[in-house]
Amino acid sequence: DVLMTQTPVSLPVSLGGQVSISCRSSQSLVHSDGNTYLHWYLQKPGQSPQLLIYRVSNRFSGVPDRFSGSGSGTDFTLKISRVEPEDLGVYYCLQSTHFPLTFGSGTKLEIK
């Protein structure tokens, strides 16, 4: 199985600040079709995960441009600028290039 190593585990932030979350995979996430199926989600307390970024860098419908994704191969980053209270929760990366699909272990964004 592809191991997704997500860091940090916890990320204290000041409102209005900027943070980055890293997700590294144990093998390349480039699919044979040329796409890279690495996605980012936010799970707010008591809610379902919600898709933020799909295929590395594409913002899902309604996601503010404060969220951006980048990376390639095995190394990926989610950046959040101008952090707002609604951004707090646990962030997960997911790879869907290889079966079984595997998630990172999560990064908890909390107020400093």
Added chain:
Amino acid sequence: EVQLQQSGAELGKPGTSVKLSCKVSGYNIRNTYMHWVNQRPGKGLEWIGRIDPANGNTIYAEKFKSKATLTADTSSNTAYMQLSQLKSDDTAIYFCAMRGGLDYWGQGVMVTVSS
């Protein structure tokens, strides 16, 4: 608007089975894969498997091959997951999700296994 409505909380005894449902509105499930994901109390997300409702083809994570059975009814636009031989460590929230990036998620259903 796409919505996934999951069935209510379940309490099952060890050794029994439960069947969860996920009714989709605003999108034809024939045109997507339906995934199932679990989350044990206080833990992260774990992919269980997916079904192609158009033909019934399924793929499971190895550890769920004898635990979960995925089905779908295109006439009612509903996906199902049966969990068999329940054990205490099956206690979790179970989510359905759809589309390639797991774009849309159900609200989750709590399954509690207890005698």
